[in-house]
Every structure is written in C-alpha cells, then in structure tokens.
Amino acid sequence: MAQNLNEDTLLEMYEKMLLIRKFEEKLYFLFLTRVMPGSMHQCNGQEACAVGVCANLVKNDYITSTHRGHGHCLAKGADVKAVMAEMFGKKTGLCKGMGGSMHIADFSVGMLGANGIVAAGIPQAAGAAWACRYLKNDHIAVAFFGDGAANEGVFHEGLNLAAVWKLPVVFVCENNLYGLSTHYRKVTAVENIAARAAAYNMPGTIVDGMDVLAVYETAREAVARARNGGGPTLLECKTYRYMGHSRFEKPSYRTQEEVEEWKQKDPIPAFAGRLKEEFMVSKEAITAIERKVDEEIENAVKYAEAGPDPEPDDYKQYIYA
Ligand SMILES: Cc1ncc(C[n+]2csc(CCOP(=O)(O)OP(=O)(O)O)c2C)c(N)n1
Ligand SMILES: [Mg+2]
Structure with a gap:
C-alpha cells in the first residue's frame, strides 16, 4: 500500500511531477518569446x-512514448540538461539536436523514443518486450499512448500478439478525452478503453490518472504481472491535458x-497536500524540492543556450547506409 512507501520515494514522485510541469511551462515561455524553435x-x-508508472520501473526496463513525450522522457530518468538542449536543437542535446521534441529518445535509460506516428510505440513496446524474453532478462516494456491511438490498427495487432505470446509488457492508455480536437466518445465505441482488454484476454484496469499514488499502485500490479511471466495488462489512466493539443490549437x-x-x-498540488497531511512531510521539505527544480531548469536552459x-x-x- 501507498502507506508503506518511504518518504524518499514519495518525494521523488513529487519532484518528478513538478520537474515535468515546470520544464514544460518554461518551454511554453521560451516558445512564445521565440527563443524555442519548432512546435x-x-x-x-x-x-x-x-511518474506513477515509471516509479515502478528500473533503468533497464523500456518505455515507448508519443508525440506528447517530454513527461515520459523525464519520468524515465533522462538528463534534464540534455533534454532541454535537444528542445533547442543543439549538438549537446540528447539526440545531438537531430530529434527535437517529437523524436527524443534516450536508450541509456530505456526510453526508446517519442514518436510522431500515433500508436507506433505500441508494437515497438511489444517488440522490446519480446527482446527481453529472448534475452532471458527480467526486464519489461511499457507503451504509453493516447485515447486516439487506441483506435489505430496497430493497437489491436500489438495487444493481440502480446497476449498470444504472453509478453512482459504494460499498455498504458492516457485517456485525456481528446484526440486533437475530437472527443474520444465521437470515435470510440466503448466508454472505457480498458474494456477492450477482454478481447485480448488480458486484464484491463482503469485508474484515476490525476492521482499519482493510485497510478503507482495500479501500475505496480501490472508491472509485477509482466515481470513474473503473467503477460500483458491494459491500464487506462483517466486524465486531461490543460494546454492545447500543440502550439497550434483549434479554438472552441x-x-x-x-x-x-x-x-x-490537478495532480501536483493535490499530491503536495497529501504529502503534508497524510505522510507528515514538512512544508520545508516540499519548498526545498520546488527550489531544487527551479534551479535545475534554470541551469538546463543556460546549458542549452550555451551549446553549439x-x-x-x-x-x-x-x-545507416
Ligand atoms: C498515424 C497518425 N495519424 C494521425 C496523426 C495526426 N495526429 C497527431 S496527434 C493526433 C491525436 C492523437 O490523439 P491521442 O492518441 O489521444 O493523443 P493525445 O494527443 O491526446 O495525447 C493526431 C490525429 C499522426 N501523427 N499519426
Ligand atoms: Mg488523447
């Protein structure tokens, strides 16, 4: 249970969420002031x-991500400075400035890549899980994807094969209600995407994606199942994006x-509140994290700006030739 989590793990989860939030807020500012190229x-x-899912993973586990991948990348442990420099398209970036926001990857921490092709990470994660099986290590793969991706053909193909082969993989659908400007219920026959797990003979679980501890606990079970040979799980996180689809946003x-x-x-202030009230974390400890994150981001921007x-x-x- 969450109550058994030690303070370090709890604070780490808070720090990671805050880092992702502040990192993107900084990017937004830099984009509006035309420092940041692209979208x-x-x-x-x-x-x-x-954060709730990745807190259950070790460095050599794999994740695949989406076009909305900054959070996944940072949650999996990529270096903040190198991620920021990649956003700037600098040689010092994680992918030497060749990937940018939508194709960022860090194989050294098992982050196999953000992806501009909706749902493409799903079969990739199944493939990585197959590789873990083949290599007989006890690592697993996680595919993050959106509600829109769950209507792509490769979602069905990927889940089916992963189930048939009982692969060590967790499929994490971040259902934020919209694919671009289309509400998912306009294009999705079921209310809960997790219900589709039944068609592939795997457990389908729904979790409040605004509650990091709920995500952590639910993912923990799915990760353990994958690691212990129990096969894949479809985990649906009910969530929401506060900003527009991209820097280009259709109105209304x-x-x-x-x-x-x-x-x-909002998962961040909600968790800060719980840390103080339920887990007796001091106000000072929370403030210290906030300061640390601000400093980290400031340093990352300086590093990115200075890079060639x-x-x-x-x-x-x-x-490749
Ligand atoms: C195969 C494919 N189809 C369409 C697009 C255009 N597109 C980019 S993002 C997006 C919406 C994806 O929605 P969802 O999977 O719910 O992810 P979210 O943006 O909500 O995180 C679409 C349709 C694309 N990039 N790739
Ligand atoms: Mg969506």
Missing part, C-alpha cells in the same frame, strides 16, 4: 500518469468550464 505538445495535467472544441473543472483535480548548433553535415554520421 511541441505539452502534457500539463497528465504528469501523474508518466472544449469549454473553459471543462478545463477549469479538471484543474481542480549542429553542423549541416552532422546528420551524415547518424544515418
């Missing part, structure tokens, strides 16, 4: 999903009231 997809509001597909309603459930741009010919080093 991006923010996960503000969804932090508890990435959702109401301000709806956004405000979900902001009342890639040379035009650099790309030749990173292609």
